[in-house]
Amino acid sequence: MHNPAQNDTTKFPDPVYKETVLKPLFDEAKMHFAEGFKAIDRAHLVMLHETGILTADQAGKIAEALAAIDAEVDPAALEYTGEVEDFFFLIEKELKARLGPDLGGRLHTARSRNDIDHTLFKLGLRAHIDVAIEKATALLAAMIDTAEREKATLIVAYTHGQPAQPTTFGHYLSAAIEVLSRDIARLFEARKTVDLSPMGAAAITTSGFPIDRHLMAELLGFSAPLQNSYSCIAAVDYITGTYSALELLFLHLGRLIQDFQVWTSFEVGQLYVPNALVQISSIMPQKRNPVPIEHMRHLASQTVGRAQTVLTIMHNTPFTDMNDSEGETQAMGYQAFDAGYRVLDLMASLIAAVSINGERVAANLDRSCITITELADSLVRREQLSFRQAHEIAADVARAVVAAGGALASDGFGTFRKAFAAHAGRESTLDEAAFREIVSPEYFVRVRARYGGPAEEPLGNAIAGYRETLEGFRGAAGKQAAHLTDATRIRNERFNRLRGKA
Structure with a gap:
């Protein structure tokens, strides 16, 4: 026979609710939010006193009690x-x-x-974004220095997985620098929304009550209060903006990271990772495994996946205060930051340490004939051909050199003379020295002197x-930290003035 006493539905909390909801939330709060509670309580108490809502005597006694709680209660040890x-x-x-129920209840x-x-x-x-900005800025500095x-x-630049044109490692990294700079700017923009106070x-x-929302924002280090009070508790764009x-x-x-993985492969081999960042095989003694690149790849994917999870949780939620955006979701989102921090630190170290294997680059340049584009361009400028006609001559040369397994500079001039005569109906004015210069990777890069x-x-x-740009980011971060x-x-x-300890 069922005993109702075994399942008392009148006493809060229900045991299952306690274990599945309240306890995990409490544990998350003590781990991630205890310091925030402390700051909010102190700021709110100061505001209540300075607006006349609490007397000096009331505020002083509450301040002493809060200080005592801070000294005597260790949140990490609480169960x-x-x-x-x-x-x-x-x-x-x-x-x-x-303080008793009356005075003890006045802080709220x-x-x-x-x-x-x-x-x-x-x-x-805000704290997590600031760390991300600091680490991303350190990566940006490493990229710029490299x-x-x-x-x-x-280096050999690739399109569609195939050798395309020569460029320089500095030029390649500069493209990544520009993307990273825009990403850091997006973090700063996300922080602007985070930096608006909901208190009040x-x-x-x-x-x-005659509260002062601007004072609360100032005491907590926010730039200003978020204006609309409904927005303060309903608008989670500070979350979606951050995780986006x-x-x-x-x-x-x-x-x-994907490019680095390809570039360090044995077949390509143009990126050299030093031994300090290489692991060996447990069975194959010839192996050099640049596994930090793999760790960066999967940690970056974990970061993307966790950030996307937070965004998905926000989808189709009501425009009001709701649990979906709160403690457990916030704590889970911090895992995205934690994985991302590891990527930023590791990538900054890797990029500062890697170098380009010039011999492998030279061999791949020879095998792929990727300077042939400049031959076509030079024929237009020097021989007054149409680009399409010049392109057909250059294509004939490239096919012949690749088929013979040769190199464009050393083996292409004879084929070039024949192809030029066949398509243009005359002899080229280029001699072999001019041809060699035109198809050299150094010349290819040197003549591409346009903006960018x-x-x-x-x-x-x-x-x-x-x-x-880097100095601008550093200056902005410094101002934020000082604020x-x-x-x-x-x-x-x-707060200490309330306690008589100014």
């Missing part, structure tokens, strides 16, 4: 018992135990878990511009 609903109510319980005047929660999440995201070092180092929105509509920017960053880096090209002048100008430091100092000073 969820179900006596209180969540971490917020635990702090309130501690206040009431020290004119606020709600709604605005507290979204402020907590913004504080957490591009400068390797600005004249020839309360549940939905602000409060009848994060996803794009690692989606784009993943493409670079790989030649010395445009590439040098580009790298100088990238350094200006947070100042806000923390001001908040603590004014």
Whole structure:
């Protein structure tokens, strides 16, 4: 016979609800949000006093109790018992135990878990974005330094998986630098939305108390309050904007990583990874496995996948405060950042250390005839042919050299003379020395001196511009860090003033 006492549905919390929802949320809060709770409580207390909502005596006693809780309660050591609903109510319980139910309950005047929660999440995201910006900027610096070092180092550039044209490693990295710079700019833009304070929105509509939302924003280091109070608890674009920017960053880096994987293969071999970043096989003694590249690839994919998961969770959610965007989703999103940090650190180290295998590049250049485009271009400029006619001559030369297994510079001139005469109906004015120069990779790069090209002048100008962008990012990040430091100092000073410890 069923005993109703065995399943008491009147007492909160239900045991299953406690274990499946409340305890995990409590554990996430104590791990990720305890410091944020502390900052919000202190700032809110200062605001309540400075707006006259609490007297100096009331605020001073609450400040002393909060300081005592900070000294005596270690969030990491707490175990969820179900006596209180969540971490917020635990702090309130501690206040009431020290101050009594009346004074202990006054700290929560004119606020709600709604605005507290979204402020907590913004504080957490802001910190993670700042670390991502710092690490991405370090990677950008490593890319720029390597591009400068390797600005004249020839490589084979590929399209559709096939050798296409010669360029330089510096030119290739410069393309990646521009994408990374835009990705860092997207992180800064995402941070602007995160950096708007929800505090003071309360549940939905602000409060009848004379609160100062701008003061709260200042004390917590936000740039300003988010204006519309409904938006403070409903608009999760601070989450979607952040994880969209994060996803794009690692989606784009993943493409670079794929190239590095191909370039280090035995068959291509144009990118050399030093021994410090190479593992050996446990059975095959000849193997050099550049496995850091594989680790970057799968960690970048993990970052993209986790960021995309956060975005998917936000899909088709109601435009209001809802649990979908809250603690567990926030904590899961931090895993995307954690995996991404590893990629950024490892890639910065790898790019600073790699070099180009010039012998393999030269061999692949010879085998692939990829300077032939410049032969066609030069025939148009020097021999006054149409591009289509010049292209047909160059194609005949390339086919013959590849079929013979030769090299364009050393084996192509004879074929060129015959092809030119057959298509143009006359002899070419180019002698063998001119032909050799035209089909050399150095000449190919040198004459591509247009804006954005790989030649010395445009590439040098580009790298100088990238350094200006880098310094701009560093300056912006420095200002943000200084702003947070100042806000923390001001908040603590004014909190301690309430305690008589100014």
